[in-house]
Structures are given as structure tokens and as C-alpha cells.
Amino acid sequence: MIRAIRSTLLAAGVLSIGPGVPSAVAQSPAALHGLHVKYVRDSEEYATLTRMIYRTALSAVREALERTGDTTAWVVSxxxxxxxxDNSAYELERETYWVPFDSESWNSFVARRESGTVPGALEFVQAVRAAGGRVAWITNRDEVTREDTRENLRRMGLWRDTDRLCLRTDREYTKAVRRREVLTGEGRCSWDGRPVRILAFIGDALGDFPAAGEDIPDAGDDAAFGTRFFVIPNPMYGQWTRRVTRRWPWQ
Ligand SMILES: [Mg+2]
Incomplete structure (x- = not known):
């Protein structure tokens, strides 16, 4: 077991491969294990960063409302x-038992309805509502988790019945499709035939934001990050874990 762990860490370049070959970090495997989860759960830097992002997003929303003077229906995505x-408890459990993600254990975790909030999210949502906005929750959680998801959001003070919870029913029902439904007012992820404006997009993966080709202002525009698109860091999982080198994914 120890040998297998060491091999994994060697392959990942985390441990030194021999005398005279510098290691990426001078820590024991035990100390390294789960640091990405610990960063989310325990570091002041993570919480400060997410609060900062949410404050910036709120400023952008308020600025957009003042600049346009448009009082028609608006939401944040x-x-x-x-x-x-914050599902870091699930990640911690997986790490503890050395078992990877699987949808069965994930849905069981979701059914516990115990997830906390990402720092800054609640204050942002409350301020959006105070300013007259609503929330389009666009998530790739399974449709079977609808009630558990809504109840967890409600327990954390994040849910209102005037929101929309747009889950993934099948692979074709992408987030891009659901964004379109919000905007046009047509489809399950809409406010019943009523087109609405989306003043800000918040997410932890690039798939949470309009990509090039979508008929949405700023789609695929890197300059929109920080003004209309706001990324929350996620060092625990994501497509980046399977990518070898960074590249701009929308080109
Ligand atoms: Mg996410």
C-alpha cells in the first residue's frame, strides 16, 4: 500500500525521485494528502478570495443596474x-477512504442535505434579492436530486421559490441550452414565457459561463471575467485535473 502511494506521488512529481533530484515540495506524503481539500476547508485565503469575488460580482450587478436604468426582470446565473x-465534506470522506468519486456515493451525500455555503455566497444572494433580482441555479446535479438540492439550498438560506433550479436531465440538456432557456423565457429553465436578463454568471468551472458560439453578450470573451463572469476557485476537482497543459479552451 505504502509503495503504491509512493509510486502515485512519484508519478505526479510530488516526491523526489532520488538523491540530487529536487522534489516539488519538502513534505511527507501524509502531510500532502488532502491539502487541496484542506485549502478549501481551513485556509483563510480561500474564504477571503471567495468573499472578494462575490463582493466584486455584487458591485458589477449594482453598476449594471445603475448604468442601464433598465428595470425589466433580471437574474443572476x-x-x-x-x-x-461547499461539498468539501464529501471530498474529505473520499480522501479518508482512498476511494474516488462515483455518482452513487455522490447522490447519497447530496441526500444528506448537509453541504455548507461557500463564503460570500449567501451575502451575495441576499443582496441580489434585495435589489430585485432572482437566481437561476444551473447545475449538472442529477434530476433525481432535485428535492434534496432545493432543501439543502433552503437550509442554507439560499433558496426562494421564485428561483429556478435547472438540473441536468440528460447529456443533451447542457448548461448552454439552459442558459438559452432563461434568456428566451422558453423551456423548463425559464420563468414561464418571460424573457429575463442575466446580469452576472458565477461558477467554479468554465462550463458555467457562456462560451463562443452562444448567442449571449460577452460569450467566450475573457475580458468579461471580473465584469460579468466570476470564477470561484476549486482546487478539489474539475476538468483541469485531466488536462496536461493549460490552454484557452474556447478557441
Ligand atoms: Mg460547480
């Missing part, structure tokens, strides 16, 4: 996991 709800 929010992802759920690692954007509003």
Missing part, C-alpha cells in the same frame, strides 16, 4: 457545487 454549496 449561479452554479451550485463549489460555487454556492
Amino acid at each position: 449561479m452554479d451550485v457545487d463549489e460555487t454556492a454549496l
Whole structure:
């Protein structure tokens, strides 16, 4: 077991491969294990960063309202996991038992309705509501988790019945499709035939934001990050874990 762990860490470049070859970090495997989860759960830096992002997003929303003077219906688009709800307890459990993610254990965790909030998310949502906005929750959680998801959001003070909870029913029902439904007012992820404006998008993965080709202002525009698109850091999981080198994914 120890040998297998060491091999994994060697392969990941985390441990030194021999005398004279510098290691990436001078820590024991035990100390390294789960640091990405610990960063989310325990570091003041993570919480400060997420609060900062949410404050910036709120300023942008208020500025957009003042600049346009437009009083027609508006919403913010929010992802759920690692954007509003903090599921680091699930990650911690997986780490403890050395078992990877699987949808069965994930849905069981969701059914416990115990996820906390990402720092800053609640204050942001409350301020959005105070300013007259609503929330389109666009998440790739399974449709079977609808009631558990809504109840967890409600327990954390994040849910209102005037919101929309847009879950993934099948692979074709992408977040891009659901964003379109919000905007046009047509489809399950809409306010019943009523087109609405989306003043801000918040998420922890690039799939949470309009990509090039979507008929949405700023779609695929890197300059929109910080003004209309706001990314929450997620060092625990994501497509980046399977990517070898960074590249701009929308080109
Ligand atoms: Mg997420």
C-alpha cells in the first residue's frame, strides 16, 4: 500500500525521485494528502478570495443596474457545487477512504442535505434579492436530486421559490441550452414565457459561463471575467485535473 502511494506521488512529481533530484515540495506524503481539500476547508485565503469575488460580482450587478436604468426582470446565473454549496465534506470522506468519486456515493451525500455555503455566497444572494433580482441555479446535479438540492439550498438560506433550479436531465440538456432557456423565457429553465436578463454568471468551472458560439453578450470573451463572469476557485476537482497543459479552451 505504502509503495503504491509512493509510486502515485512519484508519478505526479510530488516526491523526489532520488538523491540530487529536487522534489516539488519538502513534505511527507501524509502531510500532502488532502491539502487541496484542506485549502478549501481551513485556509483563510480561500474564504477571503471567495468573499472578494462575490463582493466584486455584487458591485458589477449594482453598476449594471445603475448604468442601464433598465428595470425589466433580471437574474443572476449561479452554479451550485463549489460555487454556492461547499461539498468539501464529501471530498474529505473520499480522501479518508482512498476511494474516488462515483455518482452513487455522490447522490447519497447530496441526500444528506448537509453541504455548507461557500463564503460570500449567501451575502451575495441576499443582496441580489434585495435589489430585485432572482437566481437561476444551473447545475449538472442529477434530476433525481432535485428535492434534496432545493432543501439543502433552503437550509442554507439560499433558496426562494421564485428561483429556478435547472438540473441536468440528460447529456443533451447542457448548461448552454439552459442558459438559452432563461434568456428566451422558453423551456423548463425559464420563468414561464418571460424573457429575463442575466446580469452576472458565477461558477467554479468554465462550463458555467457562456462560451463562443452562444448567442449571449460577452460569450467566450475573457475580458468579461471580473465584469460579468466570476470564477470561484476549486482546487478539489474539475476538468483541469485531466488536462496536461493549460490552454484557452474556447478557441
Ligand atoms: Mg460547480
